Amino acid sequence: MLTPSLPAPTATKPRQPPAPRTLTAGERWRLRAPLLPALVFAIALTQVPFLLTLYYSVQSQNLLRPGSKEFVGLANYGKVFTDELFRNAVFNTVTLTASTVILSMLLGIGLAVLLDKKFLGRSVVRTLLITPFLVMPAAAALLWKTSMFNPVFGLVNWMLSPFGVDNVDWASRYPMPAIVGVLVWQWTPFMMLIVLAGLQSQSPEVLEAAKVDGANAWQTFRRVTLPHLRQFIELAILLGSIFIVQTFDAIFMITQGGPGQATTNLPYFIYQQAFRAFDVGEAAAAGVIVVVATITIAMVALRVISNLFTEESA
Amino acid sequence: MAEVAYVNASRVFPGNPPVRAVDNLELAVADGEFLVLVGPSGSGKSTALRMLAGLEDVDEGTISIGGRDVTNVPPKGRDIAMVFQSYALYPHMTVAENMGFALKLRGVPRTRIKEKVGEAARMLDLEKFLDRKPKALSGGQRQRVAMGRAIVREPSVFLMDEPLSNLDAKLRVETRANIAALQQRLGTTTIYVTHDQVEAMTMGHRVAVLKDGVLQQCASPRELYERPANAFVAGFIGSPAMNLKTVPLTGEGAQLDGVVVPLPREVLDAVAAERLTEITFGVRPESLRLVGADEGDAVGRAFELTVELVEELGADAYVYGSARVGDRPERFIVRVDGRTPPAFGQRVRVAVRDLDEVHVFHPETGERLSG
Amino acid sequence: MTTMVATAPAERAAATRRRGARFRPGNIGVGIAAWVAALAFFFPVLWMFLTGFKQESQASTDPPTIFFTPTLDQFRSIFARDFAPYLINSLTASVMSTIFVIMLATPAAYALSVAKVGRWRDALFFFLSTRMMPAVASILPLYILATNIGMLDNITMLSLVYTAMNLPIAVWMIRSFLAELPREVLEAARIDGASLGTEMRRIILPMIAPGLAATALICMIFAWNEFFFAVSLTSTRAATVPVFLVGFITSEGLFWARLSAASTMAALPVILAGWVAQKWLVRGLSLGAVK
Numbered sequence: 013m014l015t016p017s018l019p020a021p022t023a024t025k026p027r028q029p030p031a032p033r034t035l036t037a038g039e040r041w042r043l044r045a046p047l048l049p050a051l052v053f054a055i056a057l058t059q060v061p062f063l064l065t066l067y068y069s070v071q072s073q074n075l076l077r078p079g080s081k082e083f084v085g086l087a088n089y090g091k092v093f094t095d096e097l098f099r100n101a102v103f104n105t106v107t108l109t110a111s112t113v114i115l116s117m118l119l120g121i122g123l124a125v126l127l128d129k130k131f132l133g134r135s136v137v138r139t140l141l142i143t144p145f146l147v148m149p150a151a152a153a154l155l156w157k158t159s160m161f162n163p164v165f166g167l168v169n170w171m172l173s174p175f176g177v178d179n180v181d182w183a184s185r186y187p188m189p190a191i192v193g194v195l196v197w198q199w200t201p202f203m204m205l206i207v208l209a210g211l212q213s214q215s216p217e218v219l220e221a222a223k224v225d226g227a228n229a230w231q232t233f234r235r236v237t238l239p240h241l242r243q244f245i246e247l248a249i250l251l252g253s254i255f256i257v258q259t260f261d262a263i264f265m266i267t268q269g270g271p272g273q274a275t276t277n278l279p280y281f282i283y284q285q286a287f288r289a290f291d292v293g294e295a296a297a298a299g300v301i302v303v304v305a306t307i308t309i310a311m312v313a314l315r316v317i318s319n320l321f322t323e324e325s326a
Numbered sequence: 327m328a329e330v331a332y333v334n335a336s337r338v339f340p341g342n343p344p345v346r347a348v349d350n351l352e353l354a355v356a357d358g359e360f361l362v363l364v365g366p367s368g369s370g371k372s373t374a375l376r377m378l379a380g381l382e383d384v385d386e387g388t389i390s391i392g393g394r395d396v397t398n399v400p401p402k403g404r405d406i407a408m409v410f411q412s413y414a415l416y417p418h419m420t421v422a423e424n425m426g427f428a429l430k431l432r433g434v435p436r437t438r439i440k441e442k443v444g445e446a447a448r449m450l451d452l453e454k455f456l457d458r459k460p461k462a463l464s465g466g467q468r469q470r471v472a473m474g475r476a477i478v479r480e481p482s483v484f485l486m487d488e489p490l491s492n493l494d495a496k497l498r499v500e501t502r503a504n505i506a507a508l509q510q511r512l513g514t515t516t517i518y519v520t521h522d523q524v525e526a527m528t529m530g531h532r533v534a535v536l537k538d539g540v541l542q543q544c545a546s547p548r549e550l551y552e553r554p555a556n557a558f559v560a561g562f563i564g565s566p567a568m569n570l571k572t573v574p575l576t577g578e579g580a581q582l583d584g585v586v587v588p589l590p591r592e593v594l595d596a597v598a599a600e601r602l603t604e605i606t607f608g609v610r611p612e613s614l615r616l617v618g619a620d621e622g623d624a625v626g627r628a629f630e631l632t633v634e635l636v637e638e639l640g641a642d643a644y645v646y647g648s649a650r651v652g653d654r655p656e657r658f659i660v661r662v663d664g665r666t667p668p669a670f671g672q673r674v675r676v677a678v679r680d681l682d683e684v685h686v687f688h689p690e691t692g693e694r695l696s697g
Numbered sequence: 698m699t700t701m702v703a704t705a706p707a708e709r710a711a712a713t714r715r716r717g718a719r720f721r722p723g724n725i726g727v728g729i730a731a732w733v734a735a736l737a738f739f740f741p742v743l744w745m746f747l748t749g750f751k752q753e754s755q756a757s758t759d760p761p762t763i764f765f766t767p768t769l770d771q772f773r774s775i776f777a778r779d780f781a782p783y784l785i786n787s788l789t790a791s792v793m794s795t796i797f798v799i800m801l802a803t804p805a806a807y808a809l810s811v812a813k814v815g816r817w818r819d820a821l822f823f824f825l826s827t828r829m830m831p832a833v834a835s836i837l838p839l840y841i842l843a844t845n846i847g848m849l850d851n852i853t854m855l856s857l858v859y860t861a862m863n864l865p866i867a868v869w870m871i872r873s874f875l876a877e878l879p880r881e882v883l884e885a886a887r888i889d890g891a892s893l894g895t896e897m898r899r900i901i902l903p904m905i906a907p908g909l910a911a912t913a914l915i916c917m918i919f920a921w922n923e924f925f926f927a928v929s930l931t932s933t934r935a936a937t938v939p940v941f942l943v944g945f946i947t948s949e950g951l952f953w954a955r956l957s958a959a960s961t962m963a964a965l966p967v968i969l970a971g972w973v974a975q976k977w978l979v980r981g982l983s984l985g986a987v988k
Contacts, residue, residue, distance in 0.1 A: 040814075040815070043808065043812050043814050044808060044814045044815075045804075045808075046804030046805060046807050046808040046812070047804070047805045047808035047809065047814060047820065049801050049804070049805070050801040050802060050804070050805035050824075050864060050868065051805065051820065051823075053801055053860070053861065053864065054823070054824060054827050054861060054864055054865070057835070057839075057857065057858065057860075057861035058827040058830060058835055058861055059827075060838070061834070061835035061837075061838035061839050061842075062830065062834050062835055062838075064837075064838035064841075064842075065834055065835065065837055065838055068837060068838070075841075123731070123734055126727055126730055126731040126734065127731060129724060129727045129731075130724060131724050131725070131727050131728030131731060132728055133728075133732065134731070136735075137731045137732060137734075137735040138735075138975070139972055139975065140735040140736070140738065140739040141734070141735050141738050141739070142971065142972075142975065142978065143738070143739055143742050143968060143971075143972075144738055144739075144741070144742065145971075146918070146964070146967050146968045146970075146971035146972075147742055147745075147964045147967075147968060148921070148922045148938070148939060148942075148960070148963045148964045148967060149922060149924060150922075150924050150939040150942045150943070150963070151745070151939075151942055151959075151960035151961075151963045151964045152741075152960075152964075154942055154945055154946065154956060154960055155741060155744075155745045155957070155960055156741070157946070158953050158956060159741075159744055159745065159748060159756075159953060159957065160741060162757070164757075164759060165757040165758060165759050165761070165953075167741075167744065167761060170759065170760055170761055197738065197741070200738070201738070202982060205978060205979045205982065206979060206982070206983055206987055208979075209979045209983075209987045209988065210987070213988075244987065247983060247986060247987065248983075251982070251983060251984070254828070254829050257831065258831050258832060258833075258925075260832075260924060260925045261924040261925070261939070264924070264928070264943075265942075265943070265946055268946075278831075278833065279831065279832070279833045279925070282833040282836075283833065283836075283925075283929070286836065286837055286840070287840075287929065292837060292841075295837055296837055298833075299831075299833050299834045299836075299837065300834070302831050302833060302834060303830055303831060303834040306829060306830065306831055307826070307829070307830070310826065310829045313829075379884075379888060380887075380888075381884050381887070381888075400887070401884075401887045401888045402887060402888065402889070402890035402891070402892075406888065407888065408884075408885065408888050410881040410884070410885060411881070412879060412881050414879060414881035414882045414884065414885040415882070415885075416882060416885075416886070416900060416904075417882075417904060418903040418904055427886075427889050427899075428888075428889035428890055431889060431890045431891055431895060432890060475885075475889075479889075
């Protein structure tokens, strides 16, 4: 269940000692001291690099030609925005993230509903189901690329052979669905776990009340359970999206962004610009754009999270 | 051993507008006294206690313990012990460790701690549980550990914040008596917070009634019951509550459904001085009685009540009925003999037993007007 | 953890006892469906595990080889190919970063939940936002910085990056455990005469110890599985297990058995840890928001 730990700022319950009356500057710093190391560290390793990225993005610099650095203003941004490959990467990122999140959420809800019932070996089933999420993504990608997707010896084709599927090279003929498939396999357990926690936080009395009121199983799910699950589903989608947008391992291992640029998403695009083309300026500009986009979306998302907490404590 | 004094002490929670959780509290507690702070939720009684504990700032005024001003002293320097509503036992420590923790922090030698803990455990019948963790105890046992933790400290003041509210009804009554007896024996000044007026009346040497952060009255239970200082205290203390009605005045007394209840001269004088046409008239259920048709003279001074509900408690019964006051119906509660209660729907006549038992309050301020 | 988790399962158990007194055929259908789904999801992992014990000739066949005599040849050959340093690097990076994270996050979480310093909400969301920022935005400067100070391909550098990566998760998670501490227990400690240090050492830390362990485990899992920074910032000396696996995509070939053995060893520690820590997993993944 969601913790009621973030109280609404206005909630001044008499039980909660509010901020002490007047603190001297010294006292305030003493209180703040435990926070500082973490804060300084986080700023040093995330904010400072971002500022540097901002700086690089207005320079023309190629690591292969040392000393080539010069100020070019917004030229890199212009280059990125007119770059066909960049737009392709944006499109791929959106496709990949949206389809993975939606499919794994639907599957996750289904599995969570099953797991919320009592049956023989439920805890074993739960354990087996969370395993794909635990497997090192790089190892999982390697496994799917070879044993699963191989056109000749792959298990996917072997399983589908009774249905007339034969020798399909999944990773090159259907690269995007193949990647989405792997990611859905990986992320369904994540969605399932959060939705399951939501289901289990529902009071059995509420369900019994619905039953007494004459609701059938579907009506109970649709009208009682689903509204209760809403905030859990939102949270899962939010967190899932943050992680899935950054997908790199599966693409690097399975398709290397190909064939052509068919599966190049933004992280892979920037990686290529930086570490294959060594075009620091353009990579940095693309990085800045991604951050700005992410932060815009995250602002909305953060408000959702924030609401989740305050609603709960209200 | 020490006396406690709140001098114009206030706690103001920041906000818009600021909330005066405790407002100008002026209260002196004598050495060895058992004082109960009582009031409805939000009355500031817990805040007042926490101010004394040092867990809540004193924004205005001062607080002293044993003559020493402790307004700005941290909790550990106040020589107090506190029993919390949730008991607040340390879950990772055994019963013995819980009880000895404060002494250990004070650097008391191990053997001395063991001795003291053993002594307290004997007093509270906890000897068998000294090595258990709080999780393995029942609610009543946990409550006793919390008491024990306070006793072992030998503080100059005990603070108790609704220590019985998590116990079931039977255990609560039992523990109530035990705490009172223990306090008697130790003779330690005790401030006890509760919302339960029965606890307040049965345990306290004196009871302080709070409402909206303001002290209403502080007096012995009897005094509180017999001479409530205002309409709020009158209605809060006593169960079922006192009948409190705003009624029109005539020259001699209060007008109730065609009957005039005569009021003492000094009340009428006070009323006349204030030029009131109405008063808040209060009479406890046991101060009313049913009047038989054969009582002749008394019948004329009784008013009529239509019975709406009868609560039978065995020895007594409470009759809830409505009577006309002015032009509106008002509900009255009357205590009657449990063996011959009237029936639902019946019309009965009711009279005040003794005019000394009538309370009169100011209709707006609620202040007591009768002597 | 204290009240919620303690009461919820009991309530539920009572409820299922009420409901499940009579045997219901519907549950068999549910059971079968769940088992089929579980086996389907688990199958690839099982297959990876099995393939690791095959000979190369049995690893890629059509139809797939199901019965075979297990062999440890592949595991041996992996260690012969110097797998050990990668394992040690992974272990070093995970453990070091986790120690840093806990040391930094615990006091910070204390300041943000128990002491409630000014603007604590802003600080909390600042930490969260650093986790939301894509790694690609900071990789370039980190790479250039590491190159300039000679810390490229350095395990300490990688550990520091992992520390920054896991810090928000740890702060949020530990904060959620601290928020569950009953306030009155801390007040009782203060009345009992505990100083801030004593309160921390004798009361708070013992009470949140299970939570700290869970947080550490989650951080280790994330660090162990991390790929992007490992591939970008290390090459030979500090390369971790995921980087070792990259070797298999270039040498293409059909060394499926060896590759599966390597993947199994790479994945196994986290799988086992995750199974053990199942009940903390949701909490860690949701930043402490969902129990």
